[in-house]
Amino acid sequence: MTKTLAAPLESELIIKKSRFLGRIEAITSQQEGLLxxxxxxxxxxxxxxxxxxxxVAGQVRQSDDGEPSGTAALPMLRVLQHKQLDNVLATVVRYFGGIKLGAGGLVRAYSQAISEPLNQAELIEVKQQGELSLKLDYEFQSLLRHQVEQTDIELTLDYQQQIHALLQGEPEKLETLYLNLREATRGQVERLG
Structure with a gap:
């Protein structure tokens, strides 16, 4: 079971006049993390x-942002992996205090900035996400919107000769929504792809 954070966490360390501001938070995509x-x-x-x-989904992106290679992002990654976290972003902002810490000092500082707040973290299970593409007539748009509003499914609509709907959420909820729509429209909703 993979876990993520229920709420963002922050830390502040001062080591030899350098200030390290750590933050760990849940994300749903690499793009969200980079933004x-x-x-x-x-x-x-x-x-x-x-x-x-x-x-995100086991895929890693990281940057030492000018720190010596392997002294910042890798130690942060090791902390996240040790806690078996996924769908998470860890950042550390460093204000340089004028005293060099050496490679070992940097590894300890970046690890500590992430590991300390995680000791108080509330972790939640990462829910698998799926997609469902549907095609339906315009007359069923309000029915679709109403059904989606009852769930935590994301909806994107593309208006063509018929409505093309892209739904994103937990696979079981998507399937239930699809079956409910098929029943309510007497089979006039078509699954794409």
Whole structure:
């Protein structure tokens, strides 16, 4: 069972005048994680480094952002993997204090900035996500919208000769929604792909 965070966590460490601001939060896609990293860079323009590690569906993206290779993102990744986390972004913003920490000192600082807040973390199970593509007549649009509003399924509509709907959510909920729509429309909803 893979886990993610129920709520974002933050930490602040000061080591030899360098300030390390750690943050760990749940994300649903690599793109979401990269946008959060970019926002962090903009909100900390004076920071020397904004290092990150993100894990989504077992896929890793990371950056040492100018720190010596292997001293920032890799130690952060090891902490996340040790806790068996997924769908998570770990970032550490470093304000350089003028005293070099050495490779070992950097590894400890970046690990600690992520591991300390995780000791108090509330973890939740990562729910598998699926997709369902449907084609239906315009007369059933309000029925579709109403059914989707009763769940936590995401809906994207594409208006063509018929409506093409892309639904994203937990596979069991998608299947239940599809069966309910087929019944309510007497089979006039078509699964695509």
């Amino acid at each position: 959060k990293v970019e926002a962090l860079r903009k909100s900390h323009p004076e920071a020397r480094h904004v290092c990150y590690c993100l894990l």
